[in-house]
Amino acid sequence: MLELAALATTIPVAGGLLDRPASAAAAYGQAVSTSAASGADPTLPDYEPIPPSAFGPTLNANGYYAGRIKGNLYWITDGIYQSMILSTRTGIVLVDAPPSIGHNLFRAIENITKANGRPSRVTHIVYSHSHADHIAAAGLLGKSVLRIGHSETRQLLKFTPDPNRPLPQITYDNHYTLEVGGERLELRYHGPNHSPDNTFILAPAYETLMVVDVLYPGWTPFLNLSVAQDIPAWYKSHDQVMSYPWKTFVGGHMGRLGRRPDGDLQRQYIRDLERSAREAIATVDVTPYWSKYVGESGNSWGLVRQYFDAMARQAAAPVIKAYSGRLAAVDVLTESHALVLIESLRVNNGLVPIHE
Numbered sequence: 057m058l059e060l061a062a063l064a065t066t067i068p069v070a071g072g073l074l075d076r077p078a079s080a081a082a083a084y085g086q087a088v089s090t091s092a093a094s095g096a097d098p099t100l101p102d103y104e105p106i107p108p109s110a111f112g113p114t115l116n117a118n119g120y121y122a123g124r125i126k127g128n129l130y131w132i133t134d135g136i137y138q139s140m141i142l143s144t145r146t147g148i149v150l151v152d153a154p155p156s157i158g159h160n161l162f163r164a165i166e167n168i169t170k171a172n173g174r175p176s177r178v179t180h181i182v183y184s185h186s187h188a189d190h191i192a193a194a195g196l197l198g199k200s201v202l203r204i205g206h207s208e209t210r211q212l213l214k215f216t217p218d219p220n221r222p223l224p225q226i227t228y229d230n231h232y233t234l235e236v237g238g239e240r241l242e243l244r245y246h247g248p249n250h251s252p253d254n255t256f257i258l259a260p261a262y263e264t265l266m267v268v269d270v271l272y273p274g275w276t277p278f279l280n281l282s283v284a285q286d287i288p289a290w291y292k293s294h295d296q297v298m299s300y301p302w303k304t305f306v307g308g309h310m311g312r313l314g315r316r317p318d319g320d321l322q323r324q325y326i327r328d329l330e331r332s333a334r335e336a337i338a339t340v341d342v343t344p345y346w347s348k349y350v351g352e353s354g355n356s357w358g359l360v361r362q363y364f365d366a367m368a369r370q371a372a373a374p375v376i377k378a379y380s381g382r383l384a385a386v387d388v389l390t391e392s393h394a395l396v397l398i399e400s401l402r403v404n405n406g407l408v409p410i411h412e
């Protein structure tokens with residue numbers, strides 16, 4: 057998912073890249089070498105327009121937006137990634153540090169604490185999970201910061217050492233309460249979903265829940281059901297997210313915060329896709345694919361490629377139609393979701409035929 061950060065400026069935010077100050081594009085360095093107007097390859101496909109409801113606030117000249125969620129809780133976005141910033145009496149507790157936001161974290165914190173008179177030093181960082189695209193700016197925070205994460209996050213980071221993602225010194229298994237300078241976060245683990253180590257981060261005083269790479273307010277999830285490493289558990293995590301009494305949701309992605317109707321909408325989209333995927337498994341006839349590939353040349357993977365793609369196309373089509381204009385980019389990624397859901401229904405839910 058690291059490539060996604062480099063692509064950040066090719067995706068319009070709040071009315072289009074052309075509206076953004078030139079200095080915002082420059083912040084991405086070599087990723088943008090020409091202006092948005094002349095840089096597009098005319099052979100690339102067009103997609104359906106993004107519904108205005110999917111966009112968040114306009115980014116500033118440095119390419120970010122930071123704002124208050126409630127009380128002493130703030131958030132920052134670059135239009136694709138998000139962090140949460142808790143301003144306490146003794147310093148800042150940061151939740152995630154996406155490399156695409158990078159040094160803008162410090163600019164935002166400076167502005168926030170200038171306005172509220174609280175200290176700007178980052179004393180703690182909470183890792184939502186181990187993935188670099190969400191925490192690889194943690195190395196910028198220096199050695200004295202206290203890093204907190206799930207024990208599995210620590211294991212994963214030990215497995216693929218990265219100086220940009222120093223190990224958490226404080227780990228937890230099921231539940232951890234972080235109290236700093238009169239503020240409190242509750243960290244909870246509900247098992248694997250998108251990743252084996254994904255943490256639910258609750259700010260009870262501000263009725264806010266942060267869970268990364270599950271709900272994408274306003275948008276269809278990232279490719280292949282958010283590249284979930286455990287698809288049935290990722291599916292179930294929608295219910296776990298919605299069972300918390302939050303009013304504001306921080307999903308770690310895209311340019312705006314979530315409200316409860318965003319959660320209801322994505323859960324319904326995924327349920328509808330499951331229903332359609334089950335129907336595709338039951339109705340797409342394997343015979344022509346078997347005859348062409350296995351029968352003619354013994355190419356079993358040819359069968360898999362074409363038969364699975366046919367099921368995914370059939371499963372996705374009615375769902376794209378139903379959610380077009382309500383969830384952004386369903387035309388872009390629903391087929392990818394259908395493909396991995398179909399395979400998950402086969403191997404995890406047992407939708408496989410038994411030989412006569």
Ligand SMILES: [Zn+2]
Nearest residue numbers: 187250251269
């Ligand atoms: Zn991730």
